[in-house]
Amino acid sequence: MKQNKTVLSPMISEFLFYEEDASKKEKTKYVHLKIEIRQFLKKEFSRKVLAGILLDLRKDVSGDTQRRLFKLYTDFGLHNDAFESLKSWRWEIVSKGILELTQMQVQEAYGFITKFINDKRSTIRKQAEIATVTLKPEGINYFLDTTTSKISEWQQLKLLDVIRNKEDFRPPLFKVWLTSKNKHVVLFALRLIKYYHQSDAKASLVELVKHKNNQIKEEAIQCVKAFNIVEALGTLQVIFWKSQTNIKISILDTIAYIGDKNHIQFLQSIENKETEFLVKSKAIAAINTISPESIMPTVDIQDIRNYIIPEDIVTKEEADSLPDTTIEELGSIDKAPVKEPLLDEGRGFEEKSEDSKAVVKKSLEISSSEVPFKNPANKREEEVSINIDFIPLVIDTPAMQTEAAEKGHDPIKEKTNTATDALTTSSKALENQDVSDFKMTDIDFIPLVVADKNEEQENKTFYEDITDACFKDKYDKTNIDVDELNFLPLVTDTELDLGSSPIKHSNEQQAVLKEDIDSDSLSDFDIGEQAEALGTENTTQQQENDQDHSALPIAEKEPEEQDVVSWLLVQNEINEFEVTYEEVSFKVQLSDRIPKPVYYNEYEAYMMALLDDLEALGDYREIPLLKAYSDQEEILFIRQRIAQLIDGFSNDKDKSEDVDFRSKTRNKLLNYNVFRNLFQYCDTEKKLILMDEVIGVGDEKEIEFLKNLLEDKELKIRKKAAQVLEGLQDKLSCENQPSKEALLVRDDDFIAQLSKEKVVPSKVIAFEKEYSSSDANDIFDMNFELCQESDSKSELVERKTIGIASEKKRLLSNPFWFDSEYNDIKTQ
Amino acid sequence: MKKKKILLAEDDDLLAALLNFKFKKGGYDVVLCKDGREVKEILYQVMPDIIVTDLMMPYFSGMELIGFIRNELKSNVPIIIISSAGNEENVINAFELGANDFVSKPVSPSELMVRVARKLNKITVGDN
Numbered sequence: 001m002k003q004n005k006t007v008l009s010p011m012i013s014e015f016l017f018y019e020e021d022a023s024k025k026e027k028t029k030y031v032h033l034k035i036e037i038r039q040f041l042k043k044e045f046s047r048k049v050l051a052g053i054l055l056d057l058r059k060d061v062s063g064d065t066q067r068r069l070f071k072l073y074t075d076f077g078l079h080n081d082a083f084e085s086l087k088s089w090r091w092e093i094v095s096k097g098i099l100e101l102t103q104m105q106v107q108e109a110y111g112f113i114t115k116f117i118n119d120k121r122s123t124i125r126k127q128a129e130i131a132t133v134t135l136k137p138e139g140i141n142y143f144l145d146t147t148t149s150k151i152s153e154w155q156q157l158k159l160l161d162v163i164r165n166k167e168d169f170r171p172p173l174f175k176v177w178l179t180s181k182n183k184h185v186v187l188f189a190l191r192l193i194k195y196y197h198q199s200d201a202k203a204s205l206v207e208l209v210k211h212k213n214n215q216i217k218e219e220a221i222q223c224v225k226a227f228n229i230v231e232a233l234g235t236l237q238v239i240f241w242k243s244q245t246n247i248k249i250s251i252l253d254t255i256a257y258i259g260d261k262n263h264i265q266f267l268q269s270i271e272n273k274e275t276e277f278l279v280k281s282k283a284i285a286a287i288n289t290i291s292p293e294s295i296m297p298t299v300d301i302q303d304i305r306n307y308i309i310p311e312d313i314v315t316k317e318e319a320d321s322l323p324d325t326t327i328e329e330l331g332s333i334d335k336a337p338v339k340e341p342l343l344d345e346g347r348g349f350e351e352k353s354e355d356s357k358a359v360v361k362k363s364l365e366i367s368s369s370e371v372p373f374k375n376p377a378n379k380r381e382e383e384v385s386i387n388i389d390f391i392p393l394v395i396d397t398p399a400m401q402t403e404a405a406e407k408g409h410d411p412i413k414e415k416t417n418t419a420t421d422a423l424t425t426s427s428k429a430l431e432n433q434d435v436s437d438f439k440m441t442d443i444d445f446i447p448l449v450v451a452d453k454n455e456e457q458e459n460k461t462f463y464e465d466i467t468d469a470c471f472k473d474k475y476d477k478t479n480i481d482v483d484e485l486n487f488l489p490l491v492t493d494t495e496l497d498l499g500s501s502p503i504k505h506s507n508e509q510q511a512v513l514k515e516d517i518d519s520d521s522l523s524d525f526d527i528g529e530q531a532e533a534l535g536t537e538n539t540t541q542q543q544e545n546d547q548d549h550s551a552l553p554i555a556e557k558e559p560e561e562q563d564v565v566s567w568l569l570v571q572n573e574i575n576e577f578e579v580t581y582e583e584v585s586f587k588v589q590l591s592d593r594i595p596k597p598v599y600y601n602e603y604e605a606y607m608m609a610l611l612d613d614l615e616a617l618g619d620y621r622e623i624p625l626l627k628a629y630s631d632q633e634e635i636l637f638i639r640q641r642i643a644q645l646i647d648g649f650s651n652d653k654d655k656s657e658d659v660d661f662r663s664k665t666r667n668k669l670l671n672y673n674v675f676r677n678l679f680q681y682c683d684t685e686k687k688l689i690l691m692d693e694v695i696g697v698g699d700e701k702e703i704e705f706l707k708n709l710l711e712d713k714e715l716k717i718r719k720k721a722a723q724v725l726e727g728l729q730d731k732l733s734c735e736n737q738p739s740k741e742a743l744l745v746r747d748d749d750f751i752a753q754l755s756k757e758k759v760v761p762s763k764v765i766a767f768e769k770e771y772s773s774s775d776a777n778d779i780f781d782m783n784f785e786l787c788q789e790s791d792s793k794s795e796l797v798e799r800k801t802i803g804i805a806s807e808k809k810r811l812l813s814n815p816f817w818f819d820s821e822y823n824d825i826k827t828q
Numbered sequence: 829m830k831k832k833k834i835l836l837a838e839d840d841d842l843l844a845a846l847l848n849f850k851f852k853k854g855g856y857d858v859v860l861c862k863d864g865r866e867v868k869e870i871l872y873q874v875m876p877d878i879i880v881t882d883l884m885m886p887y888f889s890g891m892e893l894i895g896f897i898r899n900e901l902k903s904n905v906p907i908i909i910i911s912s913a914g915n916e917e918n919v920i921n922a923f924e925l926g927a928n929d930f931v932s933k934p935v936s937p938s939e940l941m942v943r944v945a946r947k948l949n950k951i952t953v954g955d956n
Contacts, residue, residue, distance in 0.1 A: 009842055013849035017937075053842060060843040063936035 004049045011037060012053060016068050041076060051078045051100065058103060073104045086112055091121045098124070102131040110135045118148055126155055133162050137169055144177045144185050151184040156191065164195075175201035183213050190219040199227040206232045210239060217243070218250050225254040233259060237266055248279045256286035264290060394447035604635065611641050618645075620653030673705050684714055691720050695727045702728060832948050835870065837861045837881035837893070838910075843935070847880070850937040851944070864888020868896065875903055878947055880940070883911035883918065891925060898926040906947040910935050 011033055018030050040046045054073050061069060073079060085097030086109075098116065101109040113135070116128035129147070132139040140163055151159075163169055177189035178201060190208070193201060208220035209232055217239075224232045236251045243251065252270070255263055267290075270283040287295055600608060607629075614622050623646055630642040675694060679687055691709075694702050706728065709721035834856045838844040844860055851858045859876060861867045863886040867879075879897070883890035890909055897903050906928045911918065914932030922930050929943055 005841065009845040010849060013846050016846070017850055017853055057842050057846065058934075060840065060934050061846070061937065062934035063939065065846075065937050066934065 004046065005053060008040075008050060008053055012050075012057070012072070015072055016065060037076070041078075044081075047076075047078055047081060050076060051081065054078070055100065055103060070105045074106065079104065079106045079109070082106070083109065083112065091124050094121075095123050095127045098127040098131050102127075102134050105135065107135050110139070114142060114146075117143060117146055125149060129155065130158060130162060133159050134166075137166065141172055144174075144180070144189065147185065148182060149184075151188055156188050159188075160192070160195065171196045171198075173200070174198060175204055178204045178208060183216060186211075187213075187216055187219060190216065190223060194219070194223050194226055197226075202227065202229050202231065205229060206235055209235050214244060214247060217247055221247070221250045221254055225257050228258050230258055233263065237263075240270070245276055245279060248276075249282050252279070252282040252286045256289040259286070259290055261291055264294070391445065604638065607633075607635075607638050608641065611638070611645060615645055615648070618649065620649045623649050623653070673701050675702060676705055684716060687717055688720050691717075691724045694724050695731060698724075698728055700732060703732075831855060831857045832878065833857045833859065833874075833876040834944065835859045835861065835867065835876035835879045835881075837864070837867045837879070837885060837890070839863060839882060839885050847935075847937060847940070850941060854941050854945075856944075862886075864890075864893055867893055871897065871901060875901075875905060878906045878908065878944055880908045880910060880944065883909055883913055883922070891921060894922065894925040894927055906950075908940070908943060908947065910940070 014030065014033055015037075018026070022030070037050075041050065051073070054069055058066060058069055079101065082097040082100045082104075085093045085100075088094055088097075094116070098109075098113055101113065110132070113128050113131045116124050117132060119125045119128065129143055129151075132143050140159070143159075163171070171192065174189040174192040174196070175198065177185050178193075180186050180189070186208070190205075192198075205220050205223050205227070206229065208216055209224065211217050211220065221236070223229075224236070233255060236254060240248060240251050252267070255267065264287055267283045267287045271280055271287070274280045274283065284295055614626070626642050626646050626649070630639055630646070633639045633642065675690055675698070678690055682690065691706075694706065703725065706721050706725040710718055710725070712718050712721065832855075834851050836844060836847055836851065836858050838847065838860075839862050841862075844862070848858050848860050859870060861870060865887040867881070868888060879893075881890045881893055885893075888896075890911065894907055894909075897905065897907065907926065908929040908931060909922050909927050910931045910933060912933040914930070919930045928947060931940060931943065
């Protein structure tokens with residue numbers, strides 16, 4: 001392809017830039033080229049290459065060269081291939097053809113392409129729409145008239161791009177299509193009207209504002225706004241309440257743009273009634289657009305009527321400079337808006353230096369009628385009520401205390417709401433004071449930390465006041481008696497003679513506690529002796545047995561003394577629970593509870609491991625083995641273990657007897673059907689052949705399968721299934737118990753016997769029964785042995801095994817041969 | 829009269845062939861280059877009378893070429909840019925670097941011929 005391109009490129013250039021006034025040499029050369037290229041164009045591939053070259057060049061050249069290119073395209077006849085592609089049934093080929101014809105501006109193709117405007121295939125349809133609009137100026141008219149399908153947003157953009165880039169394009173009056181039945185055409189027309197500023201469709205636009213389709217509605221409203229159609233405002237107000245939010249916003253935007261003060265009332269009603277925030281704010285914005293600053297901000301605007309300016313901010317000097325009326329008349333003031341002095345814009349900053357002072361003075365000159373202001377002296381009239389009860393009052397010094405007492409509160413002795421009382425009194429005290437008389441006592445809420453000798457005493461008294469009496473004894477003590485720790489277990493040395501009661505030997509216990517027991521080990525403590533010391537009954541046998549074991553003593557409690565748990569309950573006033581303690585008898589030695597280690601020798605270990613494995617992995621089938629082991633075993637615990645296993649397996653066996661292994665297998669085998677699997681992948685003929693084999697090798701499993709086949713769609717299969725089912729049932733009904741020893745033995749005696757009896761079917765059936773065992777156990781008992789076949793007896797053998805004459809021709813030609821042959825054999 | 833030499837730098841084979849043919853038919857000697865590297869090599873050997881170059885080229889773009897010719901080679905040879913990237917930014921940058929003319933694609937060969945002729949005539953008049 002590339003080679004062709006390099007060869008053809010200069011040729012195309014020659015053709016493109018050939019001029020009539022060329023020299024003779026050039027003309028002859030041109031003629032030769034023409035002949036050459038016509039030879040070249042005889043091949044389809046070459047035509048495709050040339051068309052590709054021309055299409056590529058079309059993008060790079062413009063003006064006269066491009067026009068020549070288009071002419072060359074048609075002169076070479078390359079457009080014929082594109083026309084041929086329009087007839088294809090493949091959408092991609094048709095699209096490609098339309099595109100090529102459009103790009104090469106083949107106007108002859110207009111008539112052919114317009115037929116595809118309403119094609120079902122969207123790609124062809126879109127390609128045709130663009131081609132129609134591109135090839136001829138009136139294409140847009142035809143397209144809007146004839147299209148019945150949807151025009152997507154993207155398609156609209158592409159079409160608009162085509163028509164606006166068209167040279168010498170005169171847009172038609174698009175209002176004609178506002179009455180189209182295709183709403184997409186109406187929408188596109190509205191957009192074109194807006195784009196080309198065709199404002200001669202006012203009445204239609206006003207009507208379209210009431211359209212059901214929201215897109216058309218919105219577009220019409222945009223047109224109303226763009227063309228300032230004031231007559232539509234009334235309609236807009238009417239449709240406002242039943243429109244969606246985006247439409248409402250468009251309407252409000254339009255009203256803001258073209259509306260006047262007469263519409264403010266309507267906008268205010270929206271502001272009052274509307275719940276949607278966007279719409280509400282848009283309405284307010286519209287009001288402000290129509291009448292600027294008619295609505296002032298109200299949200300989060302502070303009320304400054306109660307603002308108090310402290311006196312000290314206005315100094316005497318300033319007061320002198322200001323007119324006298326400033327302060328004195330502040331008490332009687334009417335509310336009025338502030339009039340800010342405007343600065344002279346024309347002056348520079350230097351010039352303003354002298355004037356600025358005057359300006360500042362002027363700004364400070366607040367007339368009595370302007371600002372609502374209150375005399376600071378009168379501020380006491382209104383009490384400041386601030387609840388500061390949460391702030392604690394901390395007063396340490398006696399001086400502060402006395403002062404506070406004078407003021408009416410005792411912060412220490414008052415137990416309830418001490419802090420709040422102090423604060424209220426202090427605030428009241430503040431009220432009575434002048435602002436100018438500032439004392440340190442006024443800030444008595446701030447704690448003064450002063451080092452005081454009497455502090456300890458004060459703290460004591462303070463604590464005494466707040467604490468309960470029951471704590472006194474406890475907290476006053478610095479030493480805690482050991483007696484109170486009687487809930488803790490006691491670990492004592494064996495040499496101590498503790499006696500009967502731990503309390504009596506408190507001193508000794510103390511001594512014990514003081515001893516360092518870190519270096520002692522458990523073996524150092526002979527707990528048995530401690531048990532005697534505590535008054536327990538220790539027999540000599542227990543002593544002998546428990547020498548190696550520890551018996552932890554439990555401290556006895558005197559009934560009189562309260563224990564910790566009950567004390568806690570009392571303190572918390574929980575009387576519902578009674579504390580009871582479990583009495584532990586020392587007769588039962590803990591040593592008995594601890595299992596003794598058992599040591600096995602090699603054999604015992606092996607046997608125990610084996611028995612463990614059998615228990616984990618075995619089942620009732622291991623019982624005989626276990627019994628054998630049990631008979632042989634002499635060691636008692638091993639025998640016991642074996643007996644345990646036997647019992648366990650026996651129980652399992654009882655449970656699993658219903659579901660025997662072999663019966664499981666049998667059920668599986670019963671359910672499995674070879675023919676069912678084969679039937680899935682066979683056609684009718686094969687199925688018929690397979691059904692022929694069912695009688696020979698089938699059994700009870702096939703009955704259900706054949707019954708299902710009776711409902712098959714195909715008549716042949718149904719009929720065949722009926723026959724086979726009947727035959728199979730006959731076979732099964734007149735069967736004898738199959739002998740396990742009946743093997744497929746091909747010997748002369750057996751065959752001779754068959755021939756004598758001449759009851760082939762029954763024998764065959766019996767024989768065949770060998771293969772079909774109702775008892776799954778037989779499968780495991782079968783022996784598969786090779787048979788000795790002789791050619792002369794092959795026929796008989798075949799008859800024996802299949803039970804029917806094995807004539808292939810008849811088998812293949814007549815699908816119902818079995819029926820006839822079987823009947824023949826029966827009658828024999 | 830000696831033929832004027834045009835250095836044509838264009839990586840699009842078809843357009844290059846077309847313009848080459850047009851310029852040759854117009855009586856110019858054309859040196860055709862497919863990328864900026866070739867242009868550099870040729871400029872080291874011989875300086876043409878006018879350079880017609882594309883902006884988007886392999887190895888060495890048109891903008892870099894302009895900078896190379898004006899700053900390194902210190903040559904005032906007329907440079908005409910032809911490019912499909914005819915946005916305002918590119919045009920301004922090209923002129924700032926030292927280009928004499930900018931033609932957006934699709935190119936009209938006839939128009940380009942006229943522009944080349946004008947530039948060459950200016951030089952001729954200037955020389956005179």
